[in-house]
Amino acid sequence: STILVTGANGYIAAWIVRTLLEKGYNVRGTVRSKEKGIRMQEIFEKYGDKFGYVLVPDITKEGAFDDAVKCVDAIAHTASPVNFSTVDPQDLIQPAVRGIKSILRSATQKGSNVQRIVFTSSTAAVLEVDPKPRIFSEDDWNTQSVAWVERDGKDAHPITKYRASKTLAEQAAWKFVEENKAMIKWDLVVLNPPFVFGPITHDVPTLSALGLSAGMFHSIVVGHSDAGGKTPQELRSTGNCWIDVRDLAEGEVLAFRKEEVANQRVIICAGAFVWQEWLDVANSIAPDHLPSHSNLPKGVPISSSDPEIVYQIQYDTSKADRLLGIKYRTKEELIKDTFADYEARGW
Numbered sequence: 001s002t003i004l005v006t007g008a009n010g011y012i013a014a015w016i017v018r019t020l021l022e023k024g025y026n027v028r029g030t031v032r033s034k035e036k037g038i039r040m041q042e043i044f045e046k047y048g049d050k051f052g053y054v055l056v057p058d059i060t061k062e063g064a065f066d067d068a069v070k071c072v073d074a075i076a077h078t079a080s081p082v083n084f085s086t087v088d089p090q091d092l093i094q095p096a097v098r099g100i101k102s103i104l105r106s107a108t109q110k111g112s113n114v115q116r117i118v119f120t121s122s123t124a125a126v127l128e129v130d131p132k133p134r135i136f137s138e139d140d141w142n143t144q145s146v147a148w149v150e151r152d153g154k155d156a157h158p159i160t161k162y163r164a165s166k167t168l169a170e171q172a173a174w175k176f177v178e179e180n181k182a183m184i185k186w187d188l189v190v191l192n193p194p195f196v197f198g199p200i201t202h203d204v205p206t207l208s209a210l211g212l213s214a215g216m217f218h219s220i221v222v223g224h225s226d227a228g229g230k231t232p233q234e235l236r237s238t239g240n241c242w243i244d245v246r247d248l249a250e251g252e253v254l255a256f257r258k259e260e261v262a263n264q265r266v267i268i269c270a271g272a273f274v275w276q277e278w279l280d281v282a283n284s285i286a287p288d289h290l291p292s293h294s295n296l297p298k299g300v301p302i303s304s305s306d307p308e309i310v311y312q313i314q315y316d317t318s319k320a321d322r323l324l325g326i327k328y329r330t331k332e333e334l335i336k337d338t339f340a341d342y343e344a345r346g347w
């Protein structure tokens with residue numbers, strides 16, 4: 001069968017494309033320019049015409065995906081702006097919200113073969129800032145960021161603007177399903193991953209072009225001897241949850257295959273971290289796996305006599321275990337393969 005992947009040249013999407021191709025699917029990827037499409041064709045050359053690209057220059061336009069959805073059996077929607085630097089929150093919110101609405105509408109009106117749409121939301125649409133450590137589940141919604149953006153506009157924290165865009169986009173998706181129940185022939189699956197790290201398979205000509213999460217990982221764990229400016233205290237107290245990009249891509253494929261996951265919101269997450277843990281794993285394997293980096297940031301390594309690490313944010317992942325049954329890679333596996341990727345690229 002044929003699957004449409006939107007924003008196919010992105011970090012996560014390119015792994016979804018690759019994983020689908022490896023499993024024998026035909027893939028159509030939407031990109032915003034011909035140059036990006038050609039680069040993708042080069043990257044996936046060995047799959048021949050099993051991969052093809054479709055130009056969708058502006059996802060916010062009504063009917064933007066009308067042609068792209070024809071003749072596909074399912075859709076993975078990932079295209080959305082990912083950055084913590086936008087000034088006007090609407091520059092994140094509009095493409096995120098209009099993008100998902102636009103593809104759902106096109107799928108309904110023109111995608112006569114479409115059976116399932118998997119939307120990559122985020123734990124950004126789940127978590128709320130809380131001084132106390134918390135364990136969130138699929139029942140939680142981040143309405144806090146939306147309220148803060150309404151209150152503060154351009155002055156809202158950049159992360160808050162991004163989080164609001166993800167909450168509003170996911171809400172728009174479920175609202176569309178609710179309002180168009182009688183008409184739609186497909187079902188929706190929403191995956192909510194936390195920070196996504198791991199090797200890259202998309203086109204990244206220079207290190208500075210690495211996207212948000214992979215770039216943050218490189219900058220803190222590898223790039224700067226001062227761990228991206230984080231103090232030892234911050235390295236131990238700040239972090240989040242994570243998933244290997246390859247496991248997320250596997251999860252997306254499972255989300256197409258498993259009947260039980262229809263119309264479910266699923267948090268997909270390997271575990272919690274504080275940055276010091278990544279530094280400790282990195283330093284333990286760097287001599288073998290990152291020979292050209294002899295001065296990785298060290299922070300203050302965690303020892304067995306230290307007080308237990310407190311994770312501010314954790315997720316109940318029992319739903320993903322039950323419905324998808326993903327086997328998550330470990331921090332060690334992620335670091336080894338990511339370092340091998342850096343070495344191969346001369347970073």
Ligand code: NDP
Pocket residue numbers: 006007008009010011012013031032033036058059060078079080081082095120121122123166192193194195196197211212213214
């Ligand atoms: P990337 O920045 O690598 O890729 C984003 C993709 O979306 C690119 O193809 C990009 O196209 C496209 N895109 C961005 N803005 C627009 C726009 N205004 N109109 C049309 N297309 C646009 O991001 P990731 O791979 O990291 O993220 C992919 C998805 O996963 C996003 O929805 C993100 O919210 C979600 N996610 C990411 C996490 C992470 O840690 N990375 C965590 C949780 C969720 P172009 O290259 O042309 O700009």
